[in-house]
Amino acid sequence: MSEDLPEILAQAWRLLVRGGVDRRSPLHTPAVCSVDGDGLPQARVMVLRQADPVAATLRFHTDARSPKVAQLDGRPVSVLAYHAQENIQLRLAGTARIGRDDAVVDGIWATSTTFARRCYLAQAAPGTPLPGPASGLPAWIEGQQPTETQVAPARGNFAVLWVDVTAMDWLHLANSGHRRAVFRSADGWAGEWRVP
Numbered sequence: 001m002s003e004d005l006p007e008i009l010a011q012a013w014r015l016l017v018r019g020g021v022d023r024r025s026p027l028h029t030p031a032v033c034s035v036d037g038d039g040l041p042q043a044r045v046m047v048l049r050q051a052d053p054v055a056a057t058l059r060f061h062t063d064a065r066s067p068k069v070a071q072l073d074g075r076p077v078s079v080l081a082y083h084a085q086e087n088i089q090l091r092l093a094g095t096a097r098i099g100r101d102d103a104v105v106d107g108i109w110a111t112s113t114t115f116a117r118r119c120y121l122a123q124a125a126p127g128t129p130l131p132g133p134a135s136g137l138p139a140w141i142e143g144q145q146p147t148e149t150q151v152a153p154a155r156g157n158f159a160v161l162w163v164d165v166t167a168m169d170w171l172h173l174a175n176s177g178h179r180r181a182v183f184r185s186a187d188g189w190a191g192e193w194r195v196p
């Protein structure tokens, strides 16, 4: 394990980039944490779709009607992941941004599989009470791979969550001695060592 702060930061971003493209990476499914209207913390697992080290952003996809969208838009967000093979915990802090109606979101929507886009056909918002166990999808699409035409009306329910990362808390566990460093955009990502 490197003890060079810039190399540690670069390696952390390499792991995140991999997490965005490799379904088997433990960083593919971090916990994304918000604060709800009652001031209570809310954590949920989300699929990391892309990590961009240059822009220091993470991208997630979600239902525009889900409670997390209102909780997160323009607000602080925390993203937590643990890479068990590397013994590295990453705690990222930043600001959330929701994209809905722009051309970038249109492009992301168009490149998702119709199977992935099917989720957004749910008739009511995620979290809406149901009279019994059900997917919330219309019966005609249940268990089916939809066509482009069939998923088109769901576009309005699709949103992209961007996290503009402003700080990263890196923790490496090792029998020989744990190591922890904190990196912040405010000081140009220079990083500093912390007691683990």
Ligand SMILES: Cc1cc2nc3c(=O)[nH]c(=O)nc-3n(C[C@H](O)[C@H](O)[C@H](O)COP(=O)(O)O)c2cc1C
Binding pocket: 029, 042, 044, 045, 046, 047, 048, 060, 061, 062, 063, 066, 067, 068, 069, 126, 127
């Ligand atoms: C492995 C896994 C991956 C998930 N990926 C996503 C995702 O990419 N986007 C999403 O909105 N919800 C995802 N979920 C569901 C969320 O954890 C959550 O239950 C749902 O979005 C409702 O969250 P909310 O009520 O806080 O808005 C995933 C759940 C699991 C277990």
